[in-house]
Amino acid sequence: MPTMRPGLIDSHCHLSDKKFSSDRGAVIARAHEAGVSHIVAVGGGGPIEDSEASADLARGNETIRATAGIHPHDAKDYDDAIEARIKVLLARPEVTAVGETGLDYYYDNSPRELQRQALARHLALAHSFDKPVVIHCREAETDFFEVFDSEFPDGHPGVMHCYTGGYQDARRALDRGLMISFSGILTFKNSKDLRDVAKKLPLDRLLVETDSPLLAPDPYRGKRNEPAYVVRVAEVLAGLHGVDLDVVSKSTSANTRVVFFPE
Numbered sequence: 001m002p003t004m005r006p007g008l009i010d011s012h013c014h015l016s017d018k019k020f021s022s023d024r025g026a027v028i029a030r031a032h033e034a035g036v037s038h039i040v041a042v043g044g045g046g047p048i049e050d051s052e053a054s055a056d057l058a059r060g061n062e063t064i065r066a067t068a069g070i071h072p073h074d075a076k077d078y079d080d081a082i083e084a085r086i087k088v089l090l091a092r093p094e095v096t097a098v099g100e101t102g103l104d105y106y107y108d109n110s111p112r113e114l115q116r117q118a119l120a121r122h123l124a125l126a127h128s129f130d131k132p133v134v135i136h137c138r139e140a141e142t143d144f145f146e147v148f149d150s151e152f153p154d155g156h157p158g159v160m161h162c163y164t165g166g167y168q169d170a171r172r173a174l175d176r177g178l179m180i181s182f183s184g185i186l187t188f189k190n191s192k193d194l195r196d197v198a199k200k201l202p203l204d205r206l207l208v209e210t211d212s213p214l215l216a217p218d219p220y221r222g223k224r225n226e227p228a229y230v231v232r233v234a235e236v237l238a239g240l241h242g243v244d245l246d247v248v249s250k251s252t253s254a255n256t257r258v259v260f261f262p263e
């Protein structure tokens, strides 16, 4: 593994997704060439096997860290057997956070009550393992904060990933110790409202991500997304804050390290 200058970090990539299975090594190499030094390989994009594969990608590779959980889309499948497997993963040092978990009332792929129950159980795991949380929240902010506050009345570290909400909810998240992460959606032409939100939030609490293989930023929209493209998200964020890309690289990387790369 060559030594790299500290660069950007893709704070949310489904690196274990089968869309990367034929060329995962090349995808990681392209990220490094583009100045993306580290990747968070999130679990929870599919079945529990995805979290286990993410953990295996992170084992013995200091530039990759993994998370373990079940996506709110799949909350209906959450049971004791899956939770036991998440616990095994959370005991591993390279698995540094719980998730992605949360609530998605836009797609409603699982009944809302089951989504809330699965979220509560993930948060309880984050509590007992003392690890941060990766939150997916879409059109469900009120319920999300209610569940979060009952487990963590004094807040807890983590990230609201692929943020698409408004300014007030972002502040509520920051007040609870969470960071805010922006994806390629920030670069889309019709995302002016989101860019206005991003502009007002403090750079020392923001992360960037691809959420790849989905959500490729402009000008790659519609193609398979990959970690190298997180540079586009960072460029747009830099423009919004009127600073150089280097400033955004340094601050988002530092913030991502706090959450996912503990010393």
Ligand SMILES: [Zn+2]
Pocket (backbone or CB within 6 Å): 100, 135, 136, 161, 162
């Ligand atoms: Zn998500």
Ligand SMILES: [Zn+2]
Pocket (backbone or CB within 6 Å): 012, 014, 042, 045, 100, 211
């Ligand atoms: Zn995701």
